[in-house]
Amino acid sequence: MKLGVAYYPEHHRPEQWSADLALMKQAGIERIRIAEFAWSRLEPAEGDFRWEWLDRFVALAAEYGLAIILCTPTACPPIWLVEAYPEVIPVDDEGRRNVFGARQHRCYNTPAYLAYSLRIVEEMAVRYGGNPNVVAWQIDNEFGGEQKRCYCDNCRKAFQAYLKSVYPSIRELNERWGNFFWSLDYQRFDQIGPPLKYKADLWLKNSPSIEMEYSRFSSQAIVAFCREQAALIREHSPGRPVTTNRFPLNWGDNVHWPELVRDLDAAGMDLYSESLHEIGFYADFNDSLKPGRSWFMEYGPNVANLSDGMEQVRGRGCEWFTIFKFKPFPFGQEQSLQEMLTLSGEPTASYRSIADWAAGRDAAGAPAAGAASERFAFSGVGIVFHFESSWAYTISRWGRQITDRLHYPNYVIDVVYRSLFRPDRSHRIVTDPGGLEGMHTVVVPLHIVHDPALEQALLTFANGGGRVLVTSDLFQKNADNVYLTRMPAFYTEVFGMTSFCAEPKGADAVVRRAAYGSGEVVMLHKDAGLADWRAAAAEWGMAGAE
């Protein structure tokens, strides 16, 4: 595992750069991640590009032997773009256009935003694509992070086009969504808008089917935009790996990351956590998405257990580990007193901890595991993570805050993965039904949306001797977010069940247990808690550390 760090040359006078670069180098850092929010300094007015400062910094970094991960600055459109095209700014779920003043103020379906974004990306790619010191690219920043959806007129039109591409007729859409319920039938696609919040005195919400489609649509817009940026960069910067920095799932899994990562060269993500099982989960997840090319683009150094966390990440196959950030921001919305340096520029405990780690020393100066150690052995356990099942849960829990509704990722991470967590073994996070080879056990929590390919794969896997652990909400809904009225084969063939489990959890969290072929299948109640999961894991000898 090698080390990088985020730095913002545009925040400092050029005279400051050399001192900072020297301190980075001394800490064992090899790469610097720059420019992700610098649009207003790279193009301070429309078409007025200012590359000089960036040229100088890239060159100066080279002098210090520090390579550059160059970021496209598209997460923060500048004021001139917003002023000329107010529709760049997203509209919220109450129909109000948001304001300029923070970040992520962009609608992924608005032509002006897309055009100006791709223009600066192309300009950047042309200028730096062949620079020998620019060794990798990060696209945008935390796509779909704080602004998960837009509800503007451009989205409206794009959503209607999306629906037309999916449904042969409005009649079929009505039937599949059950729009006869509550007389929600549409006559034409152009009557369908984004699912703005239905504001009532009590409980009312939109149809779960339109919400599921809007989740899919919103994710796909981001995937498409990322793909367009990647194509431009690849055209002008051959051989450099391209990635992005994904948001952690427990802050919102609204982007279908496997779809997005598929076209990138490395799986990049951001993580701020002190919880070792959570760090373990994300490190396994990242390496499962792109084996051998797991990159942490941001990792917060201000934690007590920094070296323990780094060891978890390293042992699970991380290739590049990038600290966010070298220096604290005195200004703006992310003020802090210290990062690797203090406000006044002095190295902090985390600076020293990172330098020690890079030098293969522990905090007492003795030799320690360090970057080059072996990675953890694979446990043989796969855990399926299914984005559309998570969306189905998010839609069904319409609390006030996004974080309240993230039942699925919180359950998978803090109950399921935690029950299986071992600090020296890695698990596989499965996002593709084709990926079950090499495992002895597959765990399928809260997979409420039916996936026929996965169903078949699980049957084959169990039949061939594998162990499968599912929850009682397995495969209850179709991709329209509608419950099935015919039982899936998994139920009838494995358990002989003729209806879904509708009972509340009893004292025994195991709902069903069956041999299947030469394998074994256990169904845990969907409300099973950490102790239940630990008991189930123990039965198969997979219990994690407490």
Added chain:
Amino acid sequence: MKLGVAYYPEHHRPEQWSADLALMKQAGIERIRIAEFAWSRLEPAEGDFRWEWLDRFVALAAEYGLAIILCTPTACPPIWLVEAYPEVIPVDDEGRRNVFGARQHRCYNTPAYLAYSLRIVEEMAVRYGGNPNVVAWQIDNEFGGEQKRCYCDNCRKAFQAYLKSVYPSIRELNERWGNFFWSLDYQRFDQIGPPLKYKADLWLKNSPSIEMEYSRFSSQAIVAFCREQAALIREHSPGRPVTTNRFPLNWGDNVHWPELVRDLDAAGMDLYSESLHEIGFYADFNDSLKPGRSWFMEYGPNVANLSDGMEQVRGRGCEWFTIFKFKPFPFGQEQSLQEMLTLSGEPTASYRSIADWAAGRDAAGAPAAGAASERFAFSGVGIVFHFESSWAYTISRWGRQITDRLHYPNYVIDVVYRSLFRPDRSHRIVTDPGGLEGMHTVVVPLHIVHDPALEQALLTFANGGGRVLVTSDLFQKNADNVYLTRMPAFYTEVFGMTSFCAEPKGADAVVRRAAYGSGEVVMLHKDAGLADWRAAAAEWGMAGAE
């Protein structure tokens, strides 16, 4: 007590109908409640009525010996109506027009909504009014349920007209509301709008008097609309009883149900509860509104104590008991896994429980009380429920959620009624001061609004030997939601009090106690809890079951 069930023929292929009807029949069900949300399938485009499917279903049900309660579908205006007349959709208390996509999206004061609603009601009444298998009507669905108020321009105009009809002059309105306070004087009626939310950093709210009038106005619009539907139905469907399905009070008592029910033939309501005292309260309330014609239009079968609940309802005089619903909805906003049948069409435990009940058997197959048993004896106790007092409390507690503010019904049900609840005795819920005959005790909780007729009735009742139990907030305000500055006669004559009780509750919840004529009057503190009420009830030998 006879059994009905809700069914949605428009949700199923006609080929499915027979199997479902047969299963209903086998369960002992006699009536099916249909069509309440079917507008978009009955009139998929303006004036394009499609009755064939409904004709066929009504006829098919007759073949199975199942009679029809036909519902008017006015709670869910279809997309074409909303598209042609956007003003059909209500405006919320921040002035934002709501969206199409759920239900109850209609303003009761908007001419287009009213006209198109009455048209389809009349078409339906003409077509089915004389059908021998259509034996009763339900108007609309849960009037004023999730959308309790609208604040649109049509409401504005209607509210101004309402105020003009109540107040001889704007000067009188100003004086009665105390508009000299905070300089809120109006010069003309047309300056008064619906009480949109006053959004402040701290605490500010609208005048309690305008809120009280808007509560009254909003309720009356619903009562008038219901009355118009009833008149059309009666014209074309003579002899069939007409009802509606009211919302439970603890989800919002914003409609003055006694006023609305007065012109209907049966008292119909919906109930979802596992709490026996709550079920008891509503069953008593329903029978008190229309003695002998208490209908439960919806009752959720997915409860552990279904037969206990049914016994409570039956013993308190319910005539028709209608389960909601026969089959679960796989789609839409009310998805569930099972009702009387599962998603895949198998009978559930509740199906069997209902069938046993209809057959006069208990769950073990032994003969049980069943439909034809005697009803519970009347306790001789009346409990006054006063809608305008409840509104006064709702207005004075301006929390975020409606349910937080429903202090009055929650107190009456979960404290007062509960303290008096006996599983084999019924009480009278009094909503008319003229209805005190036949009782030995009248309980008057939280009746903060002064009602001179009730005051006189209570004095007469006590004088003649009756026992009266009131709370310390009795008759403190007038109908304008303004405190009285002269003491009502009840205070001076019964207790000799010269000012209202303003003290916090002490150890003894009894604030005053007096003989009056040959009767007795006790005043409990308005903050008395369940234990206090139980103690007071015990003193008069009325203590309920714990």
Added chain:
Amino acid sequence: MKLGVAYYPEHHRPEQWSADLALMKQAGIERIRIAEFAWSRLEPAEGDFRWEWLDRFVALAAEYGLAIILCTPTACPPIWLVEAYPEVIPVDDEGRRNVFGARQHRCYNTPAYLAYSLRIVEEMAVRYGGNPNVVAWQIDNEFGGEQKRCYCDNCRKAFQAYLKSVYPSIRELNERWGNFFWSLDYQRFDQIGPPLKYKADLWLKNSPSIEMEYSRFSSQAIVAFCREQAALIREHSPGRPVTTNRFPLNWGDNVHWPELVRDLDAAGMDLYSESLHEIGFYADFNDSLKPGRSWFMEYGPNVANLSDGMEQVRGRGCEWFTIFKFKPFPFGQEQSLQEMLTLSGEPTASYRSIADWAAGRDAAGAPAAGAASERFAFSGVGIVFHFESSWAYTISRWGRQITDRLHYPNYVIDVVYRSLFRPDRSHRIVTDPGGLEGMHTVVVPLHIVHDPALEQALLTFANGGGRVLVTSDLFQKNADNVYLTRMPAFYTEVFGMTSFCAEPKGADAVVRRAAYGSGEVVMLHKDAGLADWRAAAAEWGMAGAE
């Protein structure tokens, strides 16, 4: 300490006035505060002034020997003004114009509001300025109380003008705010709007620098408006002291009261509290702002410990103590059952308590301290209260409710002052770095914004033998709400610190301790609790009563 009371002649028929005045007089009251919300009765239509009733009341009060504090009625613009100039009504942080219907519905930057306000103030000043029974003036009511900010177009323009007056160029503004962060650079001042709420699914907020400037700007608009009213009154009412009734800090310290009070003759404030240390704090604060001219304009009588609270206020130098209010309001948004009188006009316990106090009797009728006693001795301790530091904290805690965000005043009052509170000693609340003379100890809690003048004063004070107690967030930010990247002299000179304290609080809340000159300086952790503060106070012999 002398007594006043608030009364609303416009709420009563003139025939009632005499009886009320007689009861006031009997209670020992000397002044009546009137007319603060009476605009709609003084000018019921534009330019149609009606002074007769007020003339009569002022004259009648004189007959009873009761002097008048006359209030300007500008907190409640009447309907005709709002109707003619809708822009009088403030716009909230989501861009929605508020409604007429409560109070404080005025934008302090809207010309029409200012013009009509100043006109009625001048009319009032001309008419009553020389009236011998009008002995003092109160301007407006609780400036900036429930409506702390407006975000309208007039504010937008005024804010841009304000910024232009402060920043020589947009370039300097960008650099000082760090607008290169997140590409928030502006090109022109006219691109900057009020910091409307940035609505995101997670966490996003506006820049702390624009928020700080908007806090300053919003406060200054109120200060300017107050100053204009004061000038008009002074022109026409020479010799009468002018004050206003400030909001308590823990309900919002958004107005920089020392700036506003500087130009008034007395420090007037409102207080509703049963907490003796809180009452003590405000009484000390008020007397510190205008020594000898501390006026309590509102004090709620409905508290159990009224006479204890009055003794705290008296002992800390209050000159005029005005009860709010003589009679309860039966109508409107502030309904209550009793104040000094009940709704039906009978004296309450608080009436008797106040009358006893005025007569120098305790509740048992025995001679008691009363109005004329000595004031408490000064402790020698000063506590610095810094509004801009409080704003910095409010901005950094962007919870939902204003009250959640008021970390600074709550900490200063309920932790710091409380740890030092003694019921018989007064402290000085310091709002001016020039005011440290006469003290032996200065306490500087949560002073996160660097004030070079205070820094110098503290060094001088300590050097000369004073004791200084600071918290670990001292002087960390500059006036732009940006962290300092060079250490202030206080840190380097006193403690030799080269970076700010960034550690969490440990077992010992004392972070640093140093001798300086002949004095001593202690730094407590910014998260020190009440027990930590009590321990620190005890060490210097200043511990308060528990």
